[in-house]
Amino acid sequence: MNEADVQQIKAAFDAQQATALRWRASAAAERIARVKRLRDALMAQREAFYAAFESDYRKSPAEVEASEFLPVMEEIRQVLGALKRWMKPRRHWPTTTMLGTYASVQYQPRGRVLIIAPWNYPLSLCFGPLVSALAAGNTAIIKPSEMTPAVSALMARIIADVFPADEVALFEGSQPTSHALLQLPFDHIFFTGSPSVGKLVMTAAAQHLASVTLELGGKSPTIVDETANLQLAAETLMWGKFLNNGQTCVAPDHVYVHASVKAAFVSACRAVLQQRYGADAAAQKQSPDLTRVVNQRHTQRLAGLLADALQRGAVVHTGGEVDEAQCYIAPTLIEQIPAGAAILSEEIFGPLLPIIEYRELDQVIAAINAAPKPLALYVWSTRQANIDKVLKQTSSGGACVNHCVAHFAHGNLPFGGVNNSGMGSAHGEYGFKAFSHERAVLRASPLMLIKLFFPPYTSGRLRLIRMVVDSLKLPML
Ligand SMILES: NC(=O)c1ccc[n+]([C@@H]2O[C@H](COP(=O)([O-])OP(=O)(O)OC[C@H]3O[C@@H](n4cnc5c(N)ncnc54)[C@H](O)[C@@H]3O)[C@@H](O)[C@H]2O)c1
Numbered sequence: 001m002n003e004a005d006v007q008q009i010k011a012a013f014d015a016q017q018a019t020a021l022r023w024r025a026s027a028a029a030e031r032i033a034r035v036k037r038l039r040d041a042l043m044a045q046r047e048a049f050y051a052a053f054e055s056d057y058r059k060s061p062a063e064v065e066a067s068e069f070l071p072v073m074e075e076i077r078q079v080l081g082a083l084k085r086w087m088k089p090r091r092h093w094p095t096t097t098m099l100g101t102y103a104s105v106q107y108q109p110r111g112r113v114l115i116i117a118p119w120n121y122p123l124s125l126c127f128g129p130l131v132s133a134l135a136a137g138n139t140a141i142i143k144p145s146e147m148t149p150a151v152s153a154l155m156a157r158i159i160a161d162v163f164p165a166d167e168v169a170l171f172e173g174s175q176p177t178s179h180a181l182l183q184l185p186f187d188h189i190f191f192t193g194s195p196s197v198g199k200l201v202m203t204a205a206a207q208h209l210a211s212v213t214l215e216l217g218g219k220s221p222t223i224v225d226e227t228a229n230l231q232l233a234a235e236t237l238m239w240g241k242f243l244n245n246g247q248t249c250v251a252p253d254h255v256y257v258h259a260s261v262k263a264a265f266v267s268a269c270r271a272v273l274q275q276r277y278g279a280d281a282a283a284q285k286q287s288p289d290l291t292r293v294v295n296q297r298h299t300q301r302l303a304g305l306l307a308d309a310l311q312r313g314a315v316v317h318t319g320g321e322v323d324e325a326q327c328y329i330a331p332t333l334i335e336q337i338p339a340g341a342a343i344l345s346e347e348i349f350g351p352l353l354p355i356i357e358y359r360e361l362d363q364v365i366a367a368i369n370a371a372p373k374p375l376a377l378y379v380w381s382t383r384q385a386n387i388d389k390v391l392k393q394t395s396s397g398g399a400c401v402n403h404c405v406a407h408f409a410h411g412n413l414p415f416g417g418v419n420n421s422g423m424g425s426a427h428g429e430y431g432f433k434a435f436s437h438e439r440a441v442l443r444a445s446p447l448m449l450i451k452l453f454f455p456p457y458t459s460g461r462l463r464l465i466r467m468v469v470d471s472l473k474l475p476m477l
Pocket residue numbers: 116117118119120121125143144145146173174175178179192193194195197198200214215216217218248249250347349375417422
């Protein structure tokens with residue numbers, strides 16, 4: 001990245017300052033108008049996006065609609081319907097010592113925000129957060145991933161058409177562009193990507209004490225117990241795993257299956273794959289519904305994980321075919337993976353599904369708790385006691401019971417990770433709040449109780465303060 005590019009980034013950032021101050025008091029109607037302009041420009045380019053996704057990694061139009069347009073349109077629909085309500089200051093009752101005051105929480109724009117996005121859902125992970133940022137009244141600079149160049153170029157054109165650079169700007173590029181942006185004192189950084197880069201982003205944010213939302217990844221574990229509806233488990237799990245060819249932050253990473261149902265579960269999975277993508281390896285490779293791995297580097301990485309597992313004695317149950325030139329890896333189920341295989345410790349992020357047999361649920365829970373906290377956790381079971389046990393004794397960003405991945409699409413749920421899988425939440429009102437500062441405002445009246453706490457501290461005053469402190473031992477009404 002040359003000096004001129006750095007100057008261009010800095011100029012956009014500087015220009016956004018005046019806009020951010022002006023937008024601090026912006027009304028819901030103005031913000032909605034901006035979001036609508038974005039929506040209309042986006043929908044006008046529907047066909048162009050199909051072509052861009054085809055060119056970047058052969059993603060089918062159906063998956064572009066379901067996993068790129070749909071989440072962005074859901075964000076927009078929520079903003080249009082609820083922004084006025086979200087923006088309203090929330091009134092709060094006074095606590096004992098605050099009798100005689102009025103309290104509220106105001107939602108203020110954070111100011112100038114930076115959105116850095118990954119390649120796996122390049123449109124929805126740029127424009128989804130952008131909708132929340134605009135709804136909350138912020139200006140934004142976006143840095144999409146360099147790995148999906150056709151989609152990034154199309155998004156850059158849309159942003160340049162819809163917004164002047166002092167409102168929203170998009171800069172394409174790789175690490176140097178990120179680095180130049182991360183030098184700037186943004187008010188908030190919304191980063192989606194890997195935990196290792198998330199740490200770099202948080203370190204950079206710390207230099208300016210910028211707040212952060214980190215939407216990270218990790219190995220999302222999956223459990224199919226002995227009581228699970230195996231057909232439902234196979235249908236939903238094969239969808240969540242092979243959507244976008246496994247390149248989904250919340251994709252089931254590996255599956256623990258109770259030994260008593262493993263054979264039946266694995267053959268149900270194979271039957272679902274054959275019915276959806278083709279009866280044999282050749283037909284599956286021709287399927288227009290299987291997205292390709294994003295590039296050759298990632299295909300080699302995945303082929304390496306598979307080869308390492310096989311070398312150590314793992315067995316391919318279904319799939320296993322690799323064509324590096326075409327960035328193709330067949331939907332693959334692998335069994336009998338020995339401890340120490342890299343596939344059991346690295347985030348897979350591709351169409352390989354390790355199947356791990358278990359006998360004791362406690363051992364599965366212990367294994368999950370010994371690993372970094374995942375972004376998602378899934379359990380298929382019809383025994384409530386097992387479901388409760390898994391949900392109570394583990395931690396993860398989100399979870400589904402008898403399904404997977406779908407919680408991402410539920411606009412009323414917060415979406416985010418915990419520790420290694422992230423911090424903060426996105427989507428709907430949670431996204432609006434991520435991009436807002438919750439400002440506490442207290443308004444006093446001449447009759448407020450706290451006046452009795454002012455000096456001089458006579459013995460009578462001390463007695464009164466003690467009485468108030470003691471009253472806090474009483475239960476709240
Ligand atoms: N939690 C979520 O919502 C979510 C969604 C999608 C993907 N992910 C995670 O993202 C990862 C895959 O995406 P990726 O490979 O694009 O992630 P990544 O962390 O490599 O890159 C993400 C973004 O950061 C930039 N970047 C890369 N290296 C950088 C550096 N050293 N300094 C500054 N910026 C840098 C990239 O250009 C890209 O724009 C997986 O771990 C996946 O689980 C999480």
